[in-house]
Amino acid sequence: MLGELGQLALCFALGLSLVMAVSGLLGARAGAPNSALNSELARSIASASTMGMMVFVVLAFGVLLTGFVTSDFSIAVVANNSHTLKPMIYKITGVWGNHEGSMLLWVLVLSLYAGAVAAMGRGGPRLTSAALGVQGLLAVAFILFILFTSNPFLRLDPAPFEGAGLNPLLQDPGLAVHPPMLYAGYVGLSASFSYAAAALIVGEAGWARAARPFMLIAWIALTCGIALGSWWAYYELGWGGFWFWDPVENASLMPWLIATALLHSALATEKSGAFRTWTLLLAIGGFSLSLIGTFLVRSGVLSSVHAFASDPTRGFFIMVLIFCAIGGALGLFAWRAPTLQSGATFDTVSRESALLLNNVFLVGACAAVFVGTLYPLGLDAMTGQKISVGPPYYALTFAPIFLALLLLVPFGPQLGWRRGDHKAAFRALLPALGLGGVAAVAVLAIASPRFLTGALAFAVAGWLIGASVLDFFKRKGARASAFAAALAHAGLGVTLMGVAGTTLWRSEALDVVGPGETMTVGPYTLRFDGVAEVKGPNFQATQAQLALMDGSRVVTVLRPEKRVYPAEGQEVADTAIRTTGMRDLYLALGDDRGNGRWTVRAYVSPLAPFIWLGALVMAAGGFLSLWGRLRLKLATASPAIQPAE
Amino acid sequence: MNAKKRRRLYFAAALVAAGGVLAVAIVYQLGNNVLYFYSPSDIAQKHVEPGVAFRIGGLVEKASVRHGASADVHFVVTDGARSVPVEFAGVLPALFREGQGVVATGALNPTGTFQATEVLAKHDEKYMPPELVAALKRQGRWKEGE
Numbered sequence: 091m092l093g094e095l096g097q098l099a100l101c102f103a104l105g106l107s108l109v110m111a112v113s114g115l116l117g118a119r120a121g122a123p124n125s126a127l128n129s130e131l132a133r134s135i136a137s138a139s140t141m142g143m144m145v146f147v148v149l150a151f152g153v154l155l156t157g158f159v160t161s162d163f164s165i166a167v168v169a170n171n172s173h174t175l176k177p178m179i180y181k182i183t184g185v186w187g188n189h190e191g192s193m194l195l196w197v198l199v200l201s202l203y204a205g206a207v208a209a210m211g212r213g214g215p216r217l218t219s220a221a222l223g224v225q226g227l228l229a230v231a232f233i234l235f236i237l238f239t240s241n242p243f244l245r246l247d248p249a250p251f252e253g254a255g256l257n258p259l260l261q262d263p264g265l266a267v268h269p270p271m272l273y274a275g276y277v278g279l280s281a282s283f284s285y286a287a288a289a290l291i292v293g294e295a296g297w298a299r300a301a302r303p304f305m306l307i308a309w310i311a312l313t314c315g316i317a318l319g320s321w322w323a324y325y326e327l328g329w330g331g332f333w334f335w336d337p338v339e340n341a342s343l344m345p346w347l348i349a350t351a352l353l354h355s356a357l358a359t360e361k362s363g364a365f366r367t368w369t370l371l372l373a374i375g376g377f378s379l380s381l382i383g384t385f386l387v388r389s390g391v392l393s394s395v396h397a398f399a400s401d402p403t404r405g406f407f408i409m410v411l412i413f414c415a416i417g418g419a420l421g422l423f424a425w426r427a428p429t430l431q432s433g434a435t436f437d438t439v440s441r442e443s444a445l446l447l448n449n450v451f452l453v454g455a456c457a458a459v460f461v462g463t464l465y466p467l468g469l470d471a472m473t474g475q476k477i478s479v480g481p482p483y484y485a486l487t488f489a490p491i492f493l494a495l496l497l498l499v500p501f502g503p504q505l506g507w508r509r510g511d512h513k514a515a516f517r518a519l520l521p522a523l524g525l526g527g528v529a530a531v532a533v534l535a536i537a538s539p540r541f542l543t544g545a546l547a548f549a550v551a552g553w554l555i556g557a558s559v560l561d562f563f564k565r566k567g568a569r570a571s572a573f574a575a576a577l578a579h580a581g582l583g584v585t586l587m588g589v590a591g592t593t594l595w596r597s598e599a600l601d602v603v604g605p606g607e608t609m610t611v612g613p614y615t616l617r618f619d620g621v622a623e624v625k626g627p628n629f630q631a632t633q634a635q636l637a638l639m640d641g642s643r644v645v646t647v648l649r650p651e652k653r654v655y656p657a658e659g660q661e662v663a664d665t666a667i668r669t670t671g672m673r674d675l676y677l678a679l680g681d682d683r684g685n686g687r688w689t690v691r692a693y694v695s696p697l698a699p700f701i702w703l704g705a706l707v708m709a710a711g712g713f714l715s716l717w718g719r720l721r722l723k724l725a726t727a728s729p730a731i732q733p734a735e
Numbered sequence: 736m737n738a739k740k741r742r743r744l745y746f747a748a749a750l751v752a753a754g755g756v757l758a759v760a761i762v763y764q765l766g767n768n769v770l771y772f773y774s775p776s777d778i779a780q781k782h783v784e785p786g787v788a789f790r791i792g793g794l795v796e797k798a799s800v801r802h803g804a805s806a807d808v809h810f811v812v813t814d815g816a817r818s819v820p821v822e823f824a825g826v827l828p829a830l831f832r833e834g835q836g837v838v839a840t841g842a843l844n845p846t847g848t849f850q851a852t853e854v855l856a857k858h859d860e861k862y863m864p865p866e867l868v869a870a871l872k873r874q875g876r877w878k879e880g881e
Contacts, residue, residue: 328826329853438742450750454757461761466769476772476869478790480840483768487761600806600825652829661829680826681802689806691826 093165093243096153100233100243103146103201107229109139110204114223118216118292133219137208140222143229144205151185151198154242158185164249167191167242173255173657175628183266184256189388189404190242192269196384197232199270199277203304204229207281213288213300220288221281228280231411239404255657258629264322272315272342276380278308279345282352283377286370287419290426298356298369303719305356305373309349310712316342317705328663328678330693332592332701335484340463341383344456348376351452358445362507364436365446367427372449374419379456381412386463437509444502444510451495458487496550496586499579500557518564522556537595547590554583571718578711585704591697598694600680604687608639612694614675615639616648620686621679629653631664634679634688638668650679650690674698770840774870775817778843785843791819791851792838792867800833812837812849814870819843823851836867 117132154167158181163169171188172181186192204225211218236242259265281304289297319342324332333339352372359369385408436442462479469475500522504515529552530545537544558580565572599611603618610616619635631651638645648666655662666677673696680689771789773781783789791812799811807824810833821839831837831854841851 438746450753454753457757458761461765465765477769478772479765480768480770480788483764486764486768487757491757602806663826663829678826680806681808683802689826 092153092157092162093245096150096157097241097243099146099150099153100237103143103150103197104230104233104237106139106143106146107226107233109226110136110143111223111226111230113139114219114221114226115291116223117219118223118288120216130215133215136219136222136226137211140204140208140225143226144201147198147201150243151194154191154194155182155185158182161253162249163251163253164245164247165242166244166246169246169250169253171256172253173628174252175657176256176261177627179263179266180256180261183260186269187256187260190236190240192273193232193236193240193388194242195270195273196277197229197236199273200225200229200232200280203278203281207284207304210303212303213285213294213296216292217285217288217294217297217300220291221284223291224284224287225280228284228415231414235404235407235411239407252657255628255655258653258655258658258660258662259326261628261655262322262326264318264326268315268318268322271311271318275308275310275312275315275349276342276345276383278304278311279349279373279377279380281305282308282373283419286373287422289370290422290430293426293429295363295366295430298359301373302356302360303716305349305353306712306716306719309346309353310709310716312342312346312349313705313709313712316346317702317709321702324698325665325667325676328665328691330596330598330676330678330691330695332589332698335462335479335481337463337466338387340459341379341386344459344463345376345379345383347452347456347459348372348379351449351456352376354445354448354452358442362436362442364442365449366430367423368449370423370427370430374416374423378412378416378419379460381408381415385409385412436507439505439512440510441502441505441507444498444505447498448495448502451491451498455488455491455495458491459484462487493546493550496554496582499554499582500561503557503561503575503579518560519557522553522560525556526550526553528552539595541594544590544594547586547594551583551586551590554586555580558583569718571715571721574711574715574718576711577714578708581704581707581709581711583704584700584707588697588700588702588704592695592701595696596693599692600689601692602683602687602689604685609690609692611675611692614692614694616677616690616692617644618688618690619647621688624651626653628657629655632679632682634677634690636666636677636690638675648675648677650677652679669699671699672697772838772870774814774873775812775819776814776873777870778819779817783843785845785847788840788842790838790840791821791849792836792870793818794871795831795833795835795837797833812839814873819849820847821849821851823854825851825854827854836871838867 113132114136117129117136119129154165156162157165157168158172159178161168161172161174161181163172167188167190171191172184176184184191186195204222207218207221207225213221282301285297285301285304289295319339320332323334324330352369355365355369355372358364359366385405388404388408462483466477466479469477500519501512501515504510504518505512526549530549533545533548534540558576561576562573565576597612599609601609603609605618605620608615608617615638617637617639619637621632621634624631624633631653633649633651636648636650638648646668648668650666651664653662653664654660663678668675673694676693676695678691680691682688773783773789773791774793775791778791793812793814796811796813796818801809803809805824807822808827809820809822811818811820823839838855839849839851840853841849844850
């Protein structure tokens with residue numbers, strides 16, 4: 091009964107998104123005297139059908155959620171991915187811990203963004219209507235994809251008594267929120283995409299301002315989603331690394347790079363009318379990369395923890411979908427972009443130039459990642475040769491491009507629009523340069539071994555953070571949102587320190603230890619106190635006890651585990667991490683070597699928490715900007731409250 | 736040609752130059768940093784030189800896993816036709832099992848042992864890396880639904 095209800099809701103949503111697409115595009119027509127009424131009618135139908143579509147998708151998602159929560163194993167997806175003994179939180183997150191459910195989540199996020207576009211109506215009725223039309227087309231395509239290749243409501247008859255459980259690697263609080271967060275970013279770029287396409291259809295220039303809040307929300311979510319994914323990989327995979335240049339990680343990094351470029355380019359378009367066509371292209375490109383990312387992750391062409399067992403028709407369907415969406419948008423761009431007003435002029439030294447450079451570097455970095463990610467797939471398709479591109483490639487292409495970008499970041503906020511003064515900017519930034527120098531010298535003096543790259547990284551981090559502080563004081567007394575850029579740029583510096591600290595100065599130890607024996611890693615001495623069997627809600631764990639010693643005093647006890655999940659028949663390692671905020675001590679339990687002896691792997695990662703702290707600071711910068719935008723809108727929407735100035 | 740046009744031209748030239756440098760850097764680094772995927776049969780056929788990094792994939796031979804004196808571990812990777820001994824100093828992934836699929840990154844040493852720097856096993860019971868499936872299919876060791 092439940093399954094049929096979900097299926098029905100999804101069919102209704104499909105019908106309504108068709109209505110949405112047609113009426114939205116019709117409503118985008120200019121209201122000529124005799125057709126004015128029809129255009130207006132079409133617009134109200136588009137809005138209403140958007141809301142209806144959203145309600146039905148929420149209903150379908152709610153049905154699947156209920157299926158998981160109540161362990162209704164007559165639904166195939168629930169039976170294959172859930173288990174009655176699973177803790178409630180993992181029953182809920184199991185909804186998107188599989189291909190079908192995660193695609194439904196994709197459509198849910200798409201419909202929520204469409205609903206927000208309709209409710210806020212930013213950029214005027216024609217632009218909104220066209221944007222809803224494009225969102226409608228996307229919704230039609232993805233709901234069809236779900237219904238034909240990935241139906242989450244297929245039934246099992248007879249229903250099994252017990253479910254097969256969820257991949258234990260996915261039974262983790264960090265991973266519980268990672269997919270929804272990442273999707274809010276991925277799919278959030280669809281709103282910018284739809285607004286860009288709408289601007290091309292309608293020919294209106296104000297789309298960048300209209301789409302700004304959606305760009306910001308998508309960017310914030312993407313930043314948090316990537317940070318969460320990397321944090322999860324760090325503590326769950328047990329290799330001590332935070333980024334592996336895995337194609338799936340790259341699939342989320344590429345839209346982030348383009349979304350970051352878009353945020354900056356759209357600012358110039360909005361403030362001075364520069365880069366009109368380029369900003370449109372970025373909005374199209376950002377969502378296109380999200381679609382390509384979805385294809386890479388969901389089609390099973392990659393070997394990755396994200397790939398669920400899959401069938402080839404899905405890959406083919408998504409491929410066709412990508413071609414239609416990207417091809418259609420680029421075709422529209424080629425046809426309509428020349429009719430848009432040409433951009434405003436600006437000096438060689440100006441805020442616009444700085445933003446342009448930002449875009450050049452970000453797109454260059456994205457190109458490097460793109461080639462590294464897709465070259466192996468292309469080679470395999472053409473020659474059958476299986477290769478992979480490892481971290482050294484990215485260290486030699488992505489890293490220098492990004493470091494060069496970071497060097498230039500502080501100049502941007504110091505330069506005026508249209509015409510800037512580079513000498514004045516440089517003078518204003520001298521204290522930041524000093525801070526960078528001090529950081530480099532300090533690193534060379536304190537840290538051992540000495541790394542020139544480490545000194546360089548800390549110099550750049552000091553330069554970034556110093557410049558942000560200067561920017562902060564320069565704007566003292568301004569609206570809170572004026573500090574958004576300073577905060578986001580400071581976050582980059584914090585992350586850079588974390589990345590440099592962890593990659594360059596990490597120490598590791600791999601030892602076989604018996605009860606009472608000690609091992610040392612970096613400055614720490616650990617005493618192995620044997621293992622104990624522990625029972626969890628749906629797993630059996632072998633838990634090691636390692637006492638962190640200070641002389642003969644026990645400072646604390648760390649307990650890395652190996653868990654066996656009987657329902658899934660799998661074994662997963664669970665690391666133990668003790669952090670001081672400045673340094674992580676990281677333990678993973680290895681193999682049983684007999685006679686109570688075990689392999690233990692230990693890492694000391696200096697500044698590791700900074701990696702994710704920096705991402706949080708960046709996201710906070712995004713929030714500040716968003717808050718400023720929405721407050722500004724409230725203020726202009728209700729002028730009666732504000733006394734005239 | 737006025738000053739504005741000339742500036743534009745310089746700018747466009749600078750962009751093209753930057754793009755060119757980037758393209759050359761990418762192609763050059765790509766050429767130096769790809770890891771090929773070989774099954775044990777490929778290694779025998781292609782005479783892979785010692786010291787060249789690549790990825791090896793196959794099944795862990797039954798009863799071949801043995802631990803050394805310290806934390807090192809030795810096992811044999813096979814694709815049915817050929818097999819290669821592997822040495823690894825590290826913690827094996829939790830899903831590492833004899834008779835099951837494995838992918839390792841590393842290089843051959845002069846004696847023909849594969850010195851692994853990283854060992855990956857399947858992520859879950861139902862999932863196999865696609866390149867491994869292809870390698871096993873070539874040797875007729877893959878059954879659908881296995």
